[in-house]
Amino acid sequence: MAVGTAHAQAHPNIALIKYWGNRDERLRLPANSSLSFNLSGLQTTTQVTWIEDKSGDSLILNGREARTDELSRVIRHLDMLRSHLGIRGYAHVESGNNFPTGTGIASSASAFAALTAAATSAAGLHLDERTLTTLARLGSGSAARSIPAGFVEWHASDAHEDSYAESIAPADHWTLIDVIAIVSTSHKAVGSTAGHASAATSDLQNARVAGAERRLTQCRSAVLTRDFAALAEVVEEDSNLMHAVMMTSRPPLFYWLPATLAIMAAVRRWRTEGLQVCYTLDAGPNIHCICGPEAAAEVRNRLQSISGVVDIRSAPPGGGVTIERLA
Secondary structure, eight states, X not given: OEEEEEEEEEOOEEEEEOOOXXXXXXXXXXXXXXXXXXXXXXXXXXXXXEETTOSXXXXXXXXXXXXXXXXXHHHHHHHHHHHHHOOOSXXXXXXXXXXXXXXXXXXXXXHHHHHHHHHHHHTTOOOOHHHHHHHHHHHOGGGGGGSSOXXXXXXXOSSXXXXXXXXXXXXXXXXXXXXXXXXXXXXXXXXXXXXXXXXXXXXTHHHHHHTHHHHHHHHHHHHHHTOHHHHHHHHXXXXXXXXXXXXXXXXXXXXXXXXXXXXXXXXXXXXXXXOOEEEEOOSSSXXXXXXXXXXXXXXXXXXXXXXXXXXXXXXXXXXXXXXXXXX
């Protein structure tokens, strides 16, 4: 017997100051605070139905029956929700993205934000935004940042209830454009969850975390004052530091492809020529070229001429999660 159905939609986000490594793996409490903005036009859409007399959870992903590993991760998150919120029964989940999955475009962030919102609403719960962010974090750390709208800061803490995300500025505060150069649509061999777990094996991780608060303060100020030069400096520094940790972890993680390096070098050269653009990468080879709206068309045109670029997506800052309870 179905006891409730809800539909939710959430955007992936691009981290300007990165989350990499946890102080608590089970609760996904991050090693440092981070800052991002949601990507309008890219989204995960998820519907959840709770059923009392069902024998287990089920998942349809992008129109197909989910693989065992995909279903297992969703079940783990649903188990956490059942434990934290006292929800009874099993869930049937149908979810899909309109962008590549597992390639460094934060598909897990939007997926677990939408799953958390739909699952709690379908159970008849009306949770405040802060609580939703802490619950989404349990499925994928960066999912906490996909719940609020616009530019979002996720606070690090040793306590579950204090590691939450909140908006520091609305989506229309600064019309930056994320021009995403897709150089691979293949699912990465090593996912972010495994990468976070290995971060502490790098000799560079402690130094990266020690400087994170300084970089966060600089980035927050740049966002609030719309200072692109300051933003570009700290965003590229922070991205490079995260990937340095990845490359020096044991075993090392190398996400970059030849086209990745070519674009990084090109973006830095374009900025010296006066084009307002900087780069950042999540855990994958695809490059997020952050630019002002007046530079977006030129950035896109230049990216199209670089060998290895297979697709280009563009996204301005987007809103937060949306929820509709259907029954």
